Amino acid sequence: MSYLTIIYSILEVIILLLIALFVGVLIPGIERKYVHARIQQRIGPPVTSSGLWASIKFLYKENIKPNSPVPGLYKAMPILCFIVVFLVFLALIPFNYNFVLFSSLIAIVGFLKVEEIAYVLMGSLSKSVMSAGLRFPDHVKGAERLGTLTSYLEDISSNRSLRMIAFGSFPLYLALFIPAALSGSIFLGDIIQYQQLHGPFIFTLSGIIGTVVFFIGLMIMLNEYPFSIVKAKADVIDGPYMEFASKYRTYIYVTRGFMIFTLSCLYGVLFLGIAPGLLNLHFILNIIVALIFVLFMGVFSAFSPVFTNKQFYPVVLVSSVIGALAVILGLLI
Amino acid sequence: MSLKTHSRSKAIHVMLVYTGGCNGCDIEIVNSILSPKFDAEQYSVFLTWNPREADVLVVTGPVTNQNRQPLEDIYNAIPNPKLVVAAGACACMGGVYKNCYGDIQSEEIEGPVENIIPVDAKVPGCAVRPQDVLSGVVASLPKLLGAD
Amino acid sequence: MEEKKAKTQEIIETEIQMGTVHPAALEPYRVRFFVEDEIVKDAEVTIGVNHRGIERIMEGLPVEKANMLTEKICGICSNIHVWNSVRVAEIGLGVEIPDRALYLRIIVAELERLHSHFLFLAHGCEVLGHETFSMRVFYMRETIMELLHMIGGNRVQYGCSIIGGVRPRCDLDESKLIKITEGLDTTEKNLKEFADRFTRDTMLLSRVTGVGSIPQEQAIKLAVTGPSLRATGVKKDLRTEMFEYENFDFDIITQPDGDVKSNLLMRVLESFESIKILRQAIKNIPEGKVVDRSWEMVDTDIIKSYIEAPRGTLYHSYAIEDGRVRGSIVRTPSMANIGAMQYASIGSHITDAQLCIVQCDPCFTCSDRAVEVYDFDSHEKLDKSILQSNIL
Numbered sequence: 001m002s003y004l005t006i007i008y009s010i011l012e013v014i015i016l017l018l019i020a021l022f023v024g025v026l027i028p029g030i031e032r033k034y035v036h037a038r039i040q041q042r043i044g045p046p047v048t049s050s051g052l053w054a055s056i057k058f059l060y061k062e063n064i065k066p067n068s069p070v071p072g073l074y075k076a077m078p079i080l081c082f083i084v085v086f087l088v089f090l091a092l093i094p095f096n097y098n099f100v101l102f103s104s105l106i107a108i109v110g111f112l113k114v115e116e117i118a119y120v121l122m123g124s125l126s127k128s129v130m131s132a133g134l135r136f137p138d139h140v141k142g143a144e145r146l147g148t149l150t151s152y153l154e155d156i157s158s159n160r161s162l163r164m165i166a167f168g169s170f171p172l173y174l175a176l177f178i179p180a181a182l183s184g185s186i187f188l189g190d191i192i193q194y195q196q197l198h199g200p201f202i203f204t205l206s207g208i209i210g211t212v213v214f215f216i217g218l219m220i221m222l223n224e225y226p227f228s229i230v231k232a233k234a235d236v237i238d239g240p241y242m243e244f245a246s247k248y249r250t251y252i253y254v255t256r257g258f259m260i261f262t263l264s265c266l267y268g269v270l271f272l273g274i275a276p277g278l279l280n281l282h283f284i285l286n287i288i289v290a291l292i293f294v295l296f297m298g299v300f301s302a303f304s305p306v307f308t309n310k311q312f313y314p315v316v317l318v319s320s321v322i323g324a325l326a327v328i329l330g331l332l333i
Numbered sequence: 334m335s336l337k338t339h340s341r342s343k344a345i346h347v348m349l350v351y352t353g354g355c356n357g358c359d360i361e362i363v364n365s366i367l368s369p370k371f372d373a374e375q376y377s378v379f380l381t382w383n384p385r386e387a388d389v390l391v392v393t394g395p396v397t398n399q400n401r402q403p404l405e406d407i408y409n410a411i412p413n414p415k416l417v418v419a420a421g422a423c424a425c426m427g428g429v430y431k432n433c434y435g436d437i438q439s440e441e442i443e444g445p446v447e448n449i450i451p452v453d454a455k456v457p458g459c460a461v462r463p464q465d466v467l468s469g470v471v472a473s474l475p476k477l478l479g480a481d
Numbered sequence: 482m483e484e485k486k487a488k489t490q491e492i493i494e495t496e497i498q499m500g501t502v503h504p505a506a507l508e509p510y511r512v513r514f515f516v517e518d519e520i521v522k523d524a525e526v527t528i529g530v531n532h533r534g535i536e537r538i539m540e541g542l543p544v545e546k547a548n549m550l551t552e553k554i555c556g557i558c559s560n561i562h563v564w565n566s567v568r569v570a571e572i573g574l575g576v577e578i579p580d581r582a583l584y585l586r587i588i589v590a591e592l593e594r595l596h597s598h599f600l601f602l603a604h605g606c607e608v609l610g611h612e613t614f615s616m617r618v619f620y621m622r623e624t625i626m627e628l629l630h631m632i633g634g635n636r637v638q639y640g641c642s643i644i645g646g647v648r649p650r651c652d653l654d655e656s657k658l659i660k661i662t663e664g665l666d667t668t669e670k671n672l673k674e675f676a677d678r679f680t681r682d683t684m685l686l687s688r689v690t691g692v693g694s695i696p697q698e699q700a701i702k703l704a705v706t707g708p709s710l711r712a713t714g715v716k717k718d719l720r721t722e723m724f725e726y727e728n729f730d731f732d733i734i735t736q737p738d739g740d741v742k743s744n745l746l747m748r749v750l751e752s753f754e755s756i757k758i759l760r761q762a763i764k765n766i767p768e769g770k771v772v773d774r775s776w777e778m779v780d781t782d783i784i785k786s787y788i789e790a791p792r793g794t795l796y797h798s799y800a801i802e803d804g805r806v807r808g809s810i811v812r813t814p815s816m817a818n819i820g821a822m823q824y825a826s827i828g829s830h831i832t833d834a835q836l837c838i839v840q841c842d843p844c845f846t847c848s849d850r851a852v853e854v855y856d857f858d859s860h861e862k863l864d865k866s867i868l869q870s871n872i873l
Binding site for chain 1: 493494495496497498499500501502503504505511513515516519523525606608609610611612613616617620684685687688830831832833834835836
């Protein structure tokens, strides 16, 4: 490996990262303006407002100490999330396929698990003023059950994220292993090579099922609207993110967009057989995939109410079952 | 225009706190943000319910005694720079409820909002019109944009 | 020596407090949910957060002024409060109201009922997390708000009724009546489309069916009023007993289950009835003057008046002494429905719990008054045990 290749690879990663971040911060605006607002028959916000300018604006806000038992850990969480997503992103770059352990599906699943656990921690560490923290001359005369343990709203969302780890992330992980079953390898390099020889998986039956399951898993992973029980506005307001202010809120905004882009890159690698790269302009395809995902996500979220457990379990169950079927189908063929 | 000013003018998060008015102003304001007819989002004004995210606090109602503490708490939770818009006659000057007990000493009405937190803009009206709320937020914006 | 007895103690996992500022509530109130594994085991709605004591302000004011003040009780059903307050004085003073004024009052009241029901639908959809439907209903509501703005000159508080009729500025000429008819046509068309989409949306229906169900006996026991009572199947509408509505033909809508779905459909169907009443009123509106000022102020005893507000039975009463109000009492419909709110939210998932409160169409700004509950038959004062959850 020559010295020049390494320099080139680092440059490539940086440029790709910048592209990913730029696309990522535009995604909320695109979703809001061109999908939601259009369906709701109104003009909607400027495309750059809800993602790009909001993120920059929060950088200039006063950095306050969050109301949390461990402020340091709580503040570190968004950064951790960003690093984890960045690591997943790194694993997808062709240069890193040499480090087989790093660029394997197991590693990616592991990284995404860290992201999920971060939600649990964020939820339990946030003690917002909007719930039990609101000083209210409570317990009026005749109030019942005085002295009960009071929980913050974020505690509920922490509980819910724990459940999401238990069952909510099944569809995504099953969808990740469909290509592994088809190609017989869990290493990204092998999966891509296999697809270059035999054509992309999206044109096989398992691949089509896998795409649907991947999409559902992606929405659950991102806590996107119908699956947003972790941060449902009707009860937990903003969920685990309640206490983030100023630049930490920026990290969250950026991480969300970056994650959509990364997961669509992952989809590109696993089902289309293209690795993100600068020279072969494959990143344009990734952007297109990301935008298609966002489009569908927007349509889906505009036409459905928030799912409670009653709706959530069947959706996860059905998508997991068809995901498992696709894996079995892949193994048999 | 610097990046700071520009970004602030392009994304304004509004939070609404109701402190015991008659519901008229609250619904008109939520309407103005929500309904497709007024659609405040086209002027990059977003409704949020998280004080940590908010820039502008819109207060309605004459601040009853029990609402004083929550209002203060939420105001303190908003990171600087922040604006307070008092919307409606009650929030501006106490409305019909100011001095409602006459000479009898009473702590029922603490308002107007000025007595509790500093107010940057006052939007009159009973109930306020959605257009007025938007113009109130916009009129007070220079203070927000110019802040450090 | 004290008798030793094992304390029966329910162990509740935790308590979740929502309010006074919460996105699911459009008004300040406090609710404490006692939760076990995200299932609400008990609920307690605390009101009194926006108690302003409007009866105290009314005390001793001239009757006309006090009537105008009742409008400030509520920003959603402002007109019905004025109407009822004026009605009290009219019953007491024996004022004859011109027919045209009656029709105008009914037009405004039914338009108000429409916008109140639309607000309920929009708010319900918002709490469900269905932003598109919420926007859709708010869009429909805007047509009604414009009509009310045209009649009264204000979007929220129109101040229409005065003793002896309605304000001359609220009189409707031919062009305004045509405008109302056009507005009603578009509203009816939109509402039909919305109802059609609503009933076919399986995802939405799975969220609302069977959630927060109130049995009929329980609803009667808790003295629930208005659409919330009719949604449990009880055919009771005070409009049938009011002399103002004598010449109008309309049905009383009932729904079978008393859950969120019934409540939402209830409001949709009742809106169609309101449109029907409005059409009749516009068609048959008589000519003549709109206000009769030839009444004289006399002292009266306490006069009571019941009226059907958008949310149920509304009660106003006061006595008149020297042209001033004495001993004013207001009882708003949401006050009676608080018990139902608590009952409905028990046993549901915590995301649905706010929905269960919303399904009774709460208006806590109305209902923040001091109350004492008496048994109807025995006139005994009841304590809060009647509101307790384990009543059945």
